[in-house]
Amino acid sequence: MLVALLMGLTYVPQIVGAEGVRLARAGSETAGAALPKPAAWQPSRGRECRNRGRYKRFCAGPRRVAAPRGAAGRLGQQLGLGSRKAASQLLLGSPDPEWVAHAPPAAAPGLAWPVDEGKFWRGFGNVRRGPKRKQGHKGIDVGATESSPIRAVQSGIVAYADNELTGYGNVLMVIHADGSVALYAHCKAIFVFAGQTVERGQIVALVGHTGIARGTHLHFEYRRRGRPRDPLPLFTEPPQSAFAAIPHRRRNRAESPARSPRSQVAAKSAAATSRSSHVATQ
Numbered sequence: 226m227l228v229a230l231l232m233g234l235t236y237v238p239q240i241v242g243a244e245g246v247r248l249a250r251a252g253s254e255t256a257g258a259a260l261p262k263p264a265a266w267q268p269s270r271g272r273e274c275r276n277r278g279r280y281k282r283f284c285a286g287p288r289r290v291a292a293p294r295g296a297a298g299r300l301g302q303q304l305g306l307g308s309r310k311a312a313s314q315l316l317l318g319s320p321d322p323e324w325v326a327h328a329p330p331a332a333a334p335g336l337a338w339p340v341d342e343g344k345f346w347r348g349f350g351n352v353r354r355g356p357k358r359k360q361g362h363k364g365i366d367v368g369a370t371e372s373s374p375i376r377a378v379q380s381g382i383v384a385y386a387d388n389e390l391t392g393y394g395n396v397l398m399v400i401h402a403d404g405s406v407a408l409y410a411h412c413k414a415i416f417v418f419a420g421q422t423v424e425r426g427q428i429v430a431l432v433g434h435t436g437i438a439r440g441t442h443l444h445f446e447y448r449r450r451g452r453p454r455d456p457l458p459l460f461t462e463p464p465q466s467a468f469a470a471i472p473h474r475r476r477n478r479a480e481s482p483a484r485s486p487r488s489q490v491a492a493k494s495a496a497a498t499s500r501s502s503h504v505a506t507q
């Protein structure tokens with residue numbers, strides 16, 4: 226993550242218009258689902274692939290994030306949200322009290338499950354295999370087909386929606402009223418921008434595999450004072466289907482030379498018995 230903090234350029238949000246994001250029925254990306262349609266997207270910089278090193282196969286893009294607009298966009302800019310600096314602050318420590326003050330109150334206790342049709346792939350903590358075994362997994366992975374809608378787990382204010390954090394791809398960060406932060410990574414698209422408020426259960430993004438991700442999934446983190454916490458016990462009604470056994474996948478031997486016999490999942494969830502060979506790096 227240090228690399229993420231040191232590399233890249235400062236992002237200056239663009240305020241491109243007066244209207245906010247409007248809701249529309251869109252059939253282009255997920256047939257039949259009502260998806261938010263941003264009035265404008267940020268310019269794409271192509272696939273933004275790495276050209277050397279261990280992760281040279283991976284790409285931070287294509288960038289597909291809503292462009293800030295209107296009053297919410299201006300608020301985000303006034304608050305200093307949307308910048309790489311703001312994202313880094315949230316990864317390392319607490320949000321500014323002013324940011325938290327702009328978050329709408331929690332709609333309900335606990336967290337809503339973020340991907341309707343998603344499958345729990347990997348838990349929080351020391352569940353990695355291979356060279357990164359000793360680095361704890363900072364969130365949970367929920368596998369889903371590409372373009373599956375991602376819902377906000379709780380109401381909050383968008384703090385960051387872009388792809389400048391190395392490894393995370395298109396990543397969304399939302400601050401909740403209690404000061405906690407939700408992070409949604411590897412998205413194919415993000416429909417909301419910094420300064421906007423989102424409601425619990427609202428569709429905010431689509432599942433993808435941008436950034437350092439093996440397989441199409443949502444990498445979800447839940448942070449307090451910059452420290453990642455295990456979100457699994459906080460979900461109020463995770464669908465039973467999310468924890469059903471999933472088929473064995475082809476393993477990438479270069480990345481996972483050894484397979485530990487121990488469960489890959491942080492012990493607490495008996496249902497979480499995924500034997501997936503998925504090896505995401507975030």
Ligand SMILES: [Zn+2]
Nearest residue numbers: 366444505507
């Ligand atoms: Zn992950």
